[in-house]
Structure formats: structure tokens, C-alpha cells
Amino acid sequence: MMTRTALRMCSSSYYIFFIILALLNSEIAARSRGKKRAELQYSDCGTKDKIIHFHHLHATPTPVIIPGTLYVSISGNVTEDLPRRVNVYVTIKKYFFTFPVRIPCFMDGIGSCSYENICATLEQFELTGCPLPLHYQGIPCTCPFLAGEFNINDVAFNLPKIQGFASSLINGNYELELVVQEEDGPELGCLRVNFSMRKRRRKRRL
Secondary structure, three states, X not given: OOOHHHHHHOOHHHHHHHHHHHHOOOOOOOOXXXXXXXXXXXXXXXXXXXXXXXXXXXXXXXOEEEOEEEEEEEEEEEOOOOOOOEEEEEEEEXXXXXXXXXXXXXXXXXXXXXXXXXXXXXXXXXXXXXXXXXXXXXXXXXXXXXXXXXXXXXEEEEEOOOOXXXXXXXXXXXXXXXXXXXXXXXEEEEEEEEEEEEEOOXXXXX
């Protein structure tokens, strides 16, 4: 049976951010400077020597609605084969008024977390095959990840209901930064995503 962490990293390396979006229980959102911003914004924040390049990112609906279904499209290219030992670092901040507050990494791997040696985690898919959303898109989920272009359209992620006290803090603006780095080596790529998230309103009973 696949663990949550494994599912988050199944598309890893240059597809890793996809899974991260789903795994974060959609702790995605947008930075606000004095006014609310519903549209998703992104930037390729990699260094000049990066080998992972992000050209386009689109998600609907925006703002992200919890619970609900999030559709994500992404394109870009990888200029060199990725190494076998790759780490992924995710940082999520929520904006309270105009002040960013870093969300910690919780025990189930949600939040600002480090995912080390993702290829080792993905080895289980060599026998079981990729999860269906990735399989249908022809996205590899095991190492090695080779150089080339990627263009993925409307991958659907079901975003579950968030329970307890945390549910009262869903509404707001967020910033997510994902860094892919070779273990004990240079940064391979970086993606920064800004957008907002809203809790689904209950339908009024007549």
C-alpha cells in the first residue's frame, strides 16, 4: 500500500512539484500586498546554472477551494539528466495581513518539509506502476529522469476536507517555494507559486 509521502513524490524531480501540490492538502495560495489576489502567479526562481526550467504553470479553480478538485497544467524542460540522489525542499508561508509566517512541517509530511533521496522512495513504483493520474499523462514516476521537454495538461487532484482547528485558518494568501537539489550538490531548479485558498461554503438548507 502506498504511503502519503510516496504518492507526493511519485512524479518527482522535474515533475515533483505536481505531487507536492496535491500532498500539501492544497496549502497553496497567493501573496497579498494590501489587496486580495485570486489569480495564481508563479516564477522560476532557479539559479543561473539550473537544469530544470519552468515555462508555464496554470491551475483551476483560483482561488483554490477546499475541499474540491484542483486541475494543474505545467510545461518546461530539463537540460541534463537528473542525478540519482535528489532532495526536494518545500517552504510554505501564509500571509497574515502583509506578514509572512512559515508553516512548519507536520508529522504526516505536510507543510514546510524536506524530502530526501526521492529516488529511493520511488523504487516501489518500479513494480506497482505509476499512480493512474501520472500513468494516463505518460509521466514517469521512477528514476532516472532524463533530459527533455515536459508538457502536462489538466492533471486532477482531489483536495480533502481539513478537519479540526486548522480548518478555521484555511482562508488566506500563501506562498509556496519548491527547490530541487542534488544531494550534497548544486541546486537543480526552483519554483515559486503565489495564490489564495478558500474554504468551501456550506450550502444553506431550505
